[in-house]
Amino acid sequence: MPPSHSKTPFIIWQLGLLVFCCVFFSTAQAQQKPQAERELQQLQNQIKRTEQQVKQQQRQLQQAEQKLQQADKALAEASGKVRQTSQRKQQLEQESAKLEKQQAKLQQQLNEQQTLLAAQLKSAYSMGQHDYSRLLLNQQDTGKLERVLTYYQYFNQARIRQLAKINQTAQDLAHIMAKLDEQQQLLARELSALEKQQQQLQSARSSQQDSVQQLQALLKQQGNQLSYLRQNESSLQNTINELRRLADLNKDMSGLSSGKGRFPWPLKGQLLQRFGQNRQGGMPSRGILIRGINGSNVQAIADGRVIYADWLKGYGWVIVLDHGAGFMSLYGHNQNLLKQPGAQVTSGEAIALVGASGGQADAGLYFEIREKGEAVNPLSWLSRQ
Template identity: 45%
Template sequence: MAISDILVFNFLSLSIASLFIDTYLSSKHFQQLGAASLFIVSLLFAFPAHAEQNKRNESTQQQNRAKLSDVQQAIATQESNIFDTNKQRSNLERQLKTDDLAIAKVAKAINDIEVKLSNTQVKIATLAREKQQLTIAKKKQERLLAQQLRAAYTTGQHDYLKLLLNQNQSDKIQRTISYYQYLNQARTKEIDKFQATITKLLQVNTEHQEQVTYLQQLKAEQLQQGTQLRTSKKQRSKTLSKLSRKLLSSQQQLNKLKAEENNLNQALHKLAAIIQAEIDLTGLSKLKRKLSWPVKGRMLHRFGSRKQGYLKWKGVLISAPISRQVQTIHNGTVLFSDWLKGYGLLTVIDHGNGYMSLYAHNQTLLKAVGDRVETGEPIALVGQSGGQDQSGLYFEIRHRGKALNPKLWCK
């Protein structure tokens, strides 16, 4: 209630009081004067007090409404910030996948080049040895031909036509003619061998030079791919740095890990549904303590240890340097070979009878879906894909979807 309203109310109250007093005086009701006066005075004090209380209540309500509006605005701002943060994280995670795949492509190219370099160097060494052997054979044949030519020159002092016309020494003539024929045949054979050696030597020289040129091209390509790999790694580092600034609470981190684990379980269930039993894949049930670890390194996280909240590790995380070969623990068929959120570049191998092995956080994958792999065969290179801050391999063994302790199988 406004102050002007209170003044008007007080004026009206005084007027009513005066009217009551005049009425009582004219009626000579003096005995009621005291009670009426008290009633009027109480009215004069009661109404202003009630108005003041209403004023305070209204002010409090206005303040509460203002606070509620501020809280609602803060909630809306926070929800908007959370939405923007989640959107940015999603974009950064997609960018991380792109970065991981770019690194994988370059790393695979470098690995292929290294294999080609090794094969080329072996071939060059083989050709060099063959070239040396041919050169030795060529020199030997040259000496033999030289001896034959000297022998022919020595015996060639007789005129061949005179020997034929001479009828007095027919036996000697026959022997000489036979000797000439023998020398000619031997010389012709050696000349043919010499020509074949020369031809082969030329071929080897040409192939050797081609392989040397190819080796130089491979080395140049390797340098180029190395530069591209460093560029891709820098881009990935920037993405990880941006992701690290989008800090998650413990509950958000737990929810994130649960979602990633659910994605993996769903993927494995789908793979299990499409597995076609192979007669020669007998599983791992009889191979406890007989298998080798897929990579050598220090154990960072063990099976069953606490991961986040109530979540536990369903495999092991092994520290290893980038680009070290990851080898399959047993023969099988590649079921999955791709990038999966939370696990990076992932390979899953079916070993038969419901047994699978899983290899995650690789730098690149060397096998495609459907490929048959043998025990100890390289299937990937160690990396840190999937958002890892250090290089290593995450490794699981599962039987019909249930995670098993790898230490019971690997020695």
């Protein structure tokens, strides 16, 4: 066995190796620590930038939605003014037509009265060509004189009455003509206002289209169209749930069951999207989309009561009718609403105007039927076109 003093160099060597390893690893660790901290700092900065980008995108999206809502409201206001002015113009035209008929009738009466007066004057003149002057000088035939004087008195009274009629007719005719002239001036002003309002309507429609394109481009750029549609769907469902709660209080209507398959279409037009068909973004549709013409009437499919009439994100101007027994019908993307909550409507009555509100590129009507809050296929309830 070797002596113990022979192990000393080996132990010293091991201790040296251990010290070297400690120093080496400490040095390596010291060198790696700043790099790890730098990478962590870079990651944290990247996270902050991403969060800022997301917040900026959310602000942009919110601003685009607000612009779209403002454009939809401006368009609704402009179309409402055009509709009111058009109705006023139609009333003025009808009143003008009545006044023109009265004018023609009075003119005819005046012509007849003038003809009758001329005949009376001619008759009086003819009588005057006889022996009237002689009769006045001839005191022998007093009976004949009295008769002639009586005839002349009758003629004079008739002429006075006829002249009074002519005078009254002329006054009436002058009044009618003045009123007709006033109506024509009013009509000219209404037409001028209508032209300006139609220009405002066109400007509002262009603004709406710009907002729609901006919103769609932003959604495409951010790649969150599906999320946006889900938010809209959730907003609609929450609204429907609240409306259903309110509708449950209404017990005076029988619902839609008895007329299934026979209800009139709310709008005649091409069917662009069917129930359950995937919309842009991959969400299944809870209703149908019907192509329409801007400003044309949207009609109620059945008797009901308006329980909602307002702007709803993703659906624009929406009106909802309660038909009783848990049935509701929903009409979206309208240009303007013609009824307010609480109004009673009948089947076929105009309740809105076709538009492209809520982010639609083209004019059309989004239509749903809900039974106890659940969307059902509207085509099963509507008659065949």
